[in-house]
Amino acid sequence: RTHRPALPGAAPAMNCRAEVLEVSVEGRQVEEAMLAVLHTVLLHRSTGKFHYKKEGTYSIGTVGTQDVDCDFIDFAYVRVSSEELDRALRKAVGEFKDALRNSGSDGMGQISLEFYQKKKSRWPFSDECIPWELWTIKVNVVNLANEQERQICREKVGEKLCEKIINIVEVMNRHEYLPKMPTQSEVDNVFDTSLKDVQPYLYKISYQITDSLGTSVTTTMRRLIKDTLAL
Amino acid sequence: MDTDLSSQDRKDLDKFIKFFALKTVQVIVQARLGEKICTRSSSSPTGSDWFNLAIKDIPEVTHEAKKALAGQLPAVGRSMCVEISLKTSEGDSMELEIWCLEMNEKCDKEIKVSYTVYNRLSLLLKSLLAITRVTPAYRLSRKQGHEYVILYRIYFGEVQLSGLGEGFQTVRVGTVGTPVGTITLSCAYRINLAFMSTRQFERTPPIMGIIIDHFVDRPYPSSSPMHPCNYRAGEDNGAVYPSVEDSQEVCTTSFSTSPPSQYVFTVTKAHFQTPPPVVTDTLKVPVMGLAFSHQPAALGVGSADTGYPVLFAGGLNAAHPHQLIGPGKEGGVPPIPSQPAHGTQADQERMCTPLDGVHYSAATPSSSEDTETVSNSSEGKCGSPRDLLETIFIRKVGAFVNKPINQVTMANLDIPFAMFAPKNVELEDNDPMVNPPDSPDTESPLQGSLHSEGSSGSSTGNTHDDFVMIDFKPAFSKDDILPMDLGTFYREFQNPPQLSSLSIDIGAQSMAEDLAEGCCRMLAMAVIQTPKTNCTSDVSNLVAS
Numbered sequence: 001r002t003h004r005p006a007l008p009g010a011a012p013a014m015n016c017r018a019e020v021l022e023v024s025v026e027g028r029q030v031e032e033a034m035l036a037v038l039h040t041v042l043l044h045r046s047t048g049k050f051h052y053k054k055e056g057t058y059s060i061g062t063v064g065t066q067d068v069d070c071d072f073i074d075f076a077y078v079r080v081s082s083e084e085l086d087r088a089l090r091k092a093v094g095e096f097k098d099a100l101r102n103s104g105s106d107g108m109g110q111i112s113l114e115f116y117q118k119k120k121s122r123w124p125f126s127d128e129c130i131p132w133e134l135w136t137i138k139v140n141v142v143n144l145a146n147e148q149e150r151q152i153c154r155e156k157v158g159e160k161l162c163e164k165i166i167n168i169v170e171v172m173n174r175h176e177y178l179p180k181m182p183t184q185s186e187v188d189n190v191f192d193t194s195l196k197d198v199q200p201y202l203y204k205i206s207y208q209i210t211d212s213l214g215t216s217v218t219t220t221m222r223r224l225i226k227d228t229l230a231l
Numbered sequence: 232m233d234t235d236l237s238s239q240d241r242k243d244l245d246k247f248i249k250f251f252a253l254k255t256v257q258v259i260v261q262a263r264l265g266e267k268i269c270t271r272s273s274s275s276p277t278g279s280d281w282f283n284l285a286i287k288d289i290p291e292v293t294h295e296a297k298k299a300l301a302g303q304l305p306a307v308g309r310s311m312c313v314e315i316s317l318k319t320s321e322g323d324s325m326e327l328e329i330w331c332l333e334m335n336e337k338c339d340k341e342i343k344v345s346y347t348v349y350n351r352l353s354l355l356l357k358s359l360l361a362i363t364r365v366t367p368a369y370r371l372s373r374k375q376g377h378e379y380v381i382l383y384r385i386y387f388g389e390v391q392l393s394g395l396g397e398g399f400q401t402v403r404v405g406t407v408g409t410p411v412g413t414i415t416l417s418c419a420y421r422i423n424l425a426f427m428s429t430r431q432f433e434r435t436p437p438i439m440g441i442i443i444d445h446f447v448d449r450p451y452p453s454s455s456p457m458h459p460c461n462y463r464a465g466e467d468n469g470a471v472y473p474s475v476e477d478s479q480e481v482c483t484t485s486f487s488t489s490p491p492s493q494y495v496f497t498v499t500k501a502h503f504q505t506p507p508p509v510v511t512d513t514l515k516v517p518v519m520g521l522a523f524s525h526q527p528a529a530l531g532v533g534s535a536d537t538g539y540p541v542l543f544a545g546g547l548n549a550a551h552p553h554q555l556i557g558p559g560k561e562g563g564v565p566p567i568p569s570q571p572a573h574g575t576q577a578d579q580e581r582m583c584t585p586l587d588g589v590h591y592s593a594a595t596p597s598s599s600e601d602t603e604t605v606s607n608s609s610e611g612k613c614g615s616p617r618d619l620l621e622t623i624f625i626r627k628v629g630a631f632v633n634k635p636i637n638q639v640t641m642a643n644l645d646i647p648f649a650m651f652a653p654k655n656v657e658l659e660d661n662d663p664m665v666n667p668p669d670s671p672d673t674e675s676p677l678q679g680s681l682h683s684e685g686s687s688g689s690s691t692g693n694t695h696d697d698f699v700m701i702d703f704k705p706a707f708s709k710d711d712i713l714p715m716d717l718g719t720f721y722r723e724f725q726n727p728p729q730l731s732s733l734s735i736d737i738g739a740q741s742m743a744e745d746l747a748e749g750c751c752r753m754l755a756m757a758v759i760q761t762p763k764t765n766c767t768s769d770v771s772n773l774v775a776s
Contacts, residue, residue: 043357048283049274061274064285065360067267076369078360081272081285162365166402169358173405175351197272 016131019171021164022138025073025157026150027107030100030139032070034093036161037137037168038113038205039068039079042089044172045115045133046080046200050191052184063198074158077165082198092205099209100141107141109209115201117179118189129204132177236410240344244409247344248304250281251352252311252332255359255416256296256385257286259313259330262363263372263381282353299385305334307412312391314384315368317375324382326394327368328420333390335415339408351407355416358405366402366420395421 025033048061064081079086096111103109115133144150179201182190191199236244261268270285280286296311305311310333318324342348363369372381392399404416 040361043361044354048272048276051276059276060283061276062272062280062283062285064270064272065357066269067364069267074370076267076364076373078364081270165361165365169361169404172354172358173403175354175407181346197274 015177016134017171017176018134018136019167020136020138021167022140023157023160023164024140024142026144026153027101027141029070029072029153029157030097030141031090031093032073032075033157033161034096034111034137034139035068035079035089036070036073036075036077037135037164038089038093038111039086040077040165040168041113041135042085042200042203043078043080044168045203046082046085046198047191049193049197049199050187052187056183058184061197061199070158072154073161074154075161077161080198080200082195084195085198085200089205092207096207099207100139103209103211106210107143108139109207110136110138111205111207112136113203113205115203118202120189132179236344240410244344244348244411245304247349247352248409248414249300251356251414252300252305253288253293253296254281254284254286254356255311255330255332256313257288257292258356258359259315259363260289260292260383261287262360262369263315263383265372265375265381282349282356284353284356286356295385299387301387303387305332305387305414307334307336309388310334310390312386312388314386314394315372316382316384316394317368317371317379318382319379326396326421327371327381328366328418329390329392329395330418331390331416333415333417334412337408337413338410339413340410342408342410344410348407348409352414355405355407355414359416362402362404362418366418367422368420392419395419396423398422 021037023033023037043065046063048063050058050060052058065078066081067076068079069076093111096109100107100109113135114131116129116131119128119130121127142153144153179190187193190202192202193199268287270287272285273280276283300311303309310331312332313330314326315328315330316324316326368381371379375381399419399421401417401419404418406413406415408414
């Protein structure tokens with residue numbers, strides 16, 4: 001029943017769990033809506049920092065949480081208390097929002113959060129990144145004509161995000177495949193250990209903008225974690 | 232059944248489940264306090280943070296949870312339930328949510344207790360943190376204090392969902408399989424009120440904010456934006472709840488030790504039926520909040536249904552920042568937890584004297600201090616019904632009352648939660664800030680008091696719309712008998728002649744603007760009609776831009 005990561009050389013993402021969420025938002029709501037979803041996922045996919053001790057045991061640090069109120073949406077969510085993580089997500093979401101705005105598209109795009117494991121290969125092969133969970137948020141930006149519509153949109157998007165949070169929690173609760181807890185030498189293949197206060201699973205964020213012709217332009221974000229490509 | 236489980240594992244599992252239950256209660260109650268929660272991550276394990284999550288332990292909440300559990304653990308047929316309910320200023324209460332921690336018989340023998348179960352319980356707590364923000368009661372609880380409070384109650388045993396009304400919805404937070412059964416955490420919530428109340432209470436804060444900013448140091452109602460979380464580093468134990476100390480907006484809930492009496496209930500009920508004054512509502516908020524807290528017992532809800540308000544006394548005391556009222560199981564009001572060490576102690580003691588009789592005293596120095604304490608500090612507000620009674624007798628339907636067009640309010644039709652019914656249109660029409668009240672044609676406000684008593688008792692003024700001037704006790708008032716500068720200033724501020732002169736200025740200004748606009752237009756037309764002049768292109772460029 002448990003998923004296993006694909007073997008090197010096999011088609012990627014064969015056993016990767018994929019979830020898709022869709023939201024329709026006003027332009028100024030894009031950032032907050034994306035942050036709400038991404039932070040909720042990362043809340044469940046982050047642990048405290050590991051401290052390895054002798055004999056292969058380890059202790060785990062403490063994850064703090066905090067409430068975030070949205071300004072443009074009648075909504076609040078909980079995120080991990082980590083400024084570094086928040087900054088990283090805001091950067092990614094900011095770029096996505098700018099791309100959406102500047103692309104001249106009809107306001108459709110998607111942002112993806114992928115959790116992966118690294119599989120070290122011998123030289124000259126580079127390390128493989130094997131995704132084990134992929135979250136995709138499809139965004140449709142709407143334009144509203146007047147203040148009354150905006151007010152309704154605030155509430156409606158808030159309600160929609162509540163549904164998305166419930167969906168995310170449902171997926172998390174399935175207790176499906178999670179990477180095995182790594183030994184000290186393997187920890188960087190499973191977790192992002194670059195943050196000083198929390199330890200999310202290795203992740204990367206990418207986005208696509210659908211331009212008005214319907215074609216997708218993919219942009220993979222510059223890695224938000226320290227680049228560890230084997231070289 | 233648990234021969235497969237080593238005794239150490241069994242002990243561990245029981246401990247995990249027990250602390251999981253306690254942390255579950257903490258997360259739920261803290262999510263209904265009405266304020267933003269913030270805890271810090273720590274890379275070094277402290278050893279005291281269960282499930283590797285920084286969840287503060289409010290001592291009273293832990294105490295109540297332990298009391299409810301009475302040494303037992305959730306098991307089949309024995310669920311731990313946290314009931315969240317709402318209580319209005321009129322004394323009506325309503326269940327909003329029931330959070331259930333249950334155990335079913337489905338066992339997972341293979342699972343590793345010390346590792347997998349522990350981590351999954353941690354994940355489940357994170358899910359609980361997320362889900363507690365998305366049910367309708369969250370937004371209601373963020374706006375509490377003004378016209379209602381949120382209460383919690385913990386019980387152990389059979390889940391009772393009948394109080395949630397028809398059509399309640401359920402959301403599952405998650406499950407964790409263990410060798411002795413599967414733990415499930417879910418929430419059943421009422422849905423038929425959230426819509427109205429969220430809209431309803433959206434509108435009241437701005438009115439308060441406009442007036443209060445002039446007169447008090449900080450706005451009172453907890454429905455104004457929350458302070459950002461203020462986590463103090465270096466907390467050494469779980470006894471301190473940092474965010475409460477800085478949360479000045481939280482309505483206080485200290486109570487007198489007097490047993491609730493029928494008389495108290497009647498009086499306060501009448502009090503709330505009177506149209507509250509717009510300006511002093513905020514000053515009275517703490518007092519009203521206190522009145523709420525008496526209601527559970529006074530209403531005769533029954534010992535099984537007594538609820539504990541979730542609000543805290545802000546900044547009360549570093550050691551005991553939270554005083555939750557708790558009508559005890561027997562229906563009485565328990566003694567107040569230890570008093571703060573601040574200077575308000577003297578005041579507090581006075582305010583917390585038992586209700587041995589109703590004191591119909593007029594404005595006295597003591598009452599003014601009470602209310603000053605109440606309104607100025609967020610500390611140690613202890614509500615005795617005496618304060619409320621004094622309030623009533625000082626209160627006047629004074630010179631600036633908007634002659635109510637619609638004398639009947641929903642609040643006076645005996646509909647429970649009538650205040651939740653949409654009254655949006657009336658709010659706007661009768662808002663004195665929008666439509667200034669008529670000029671006073673009566674004598675001084677003092678004289679009006681006699682009439683007000685009669686009318687306030689049966690008054691049907693619109694609770695939100697009448698502009699009632701109260702010679703209450705403006706926060707900085709030094710003179711107890713006569714209204715001081717502040718009150719006078721306030722009345723002048725509301726004086727229609729000022730407004731009308733202001734409107735003349737506005738009218739003049741807009742006339743000037745109209746003229747200017749007209750001139751521009753005429754100029755443009757003149758220019759267009761003489762295309763041959765040299766300056767045309769420049770001007771028309773200007774006009775076009």
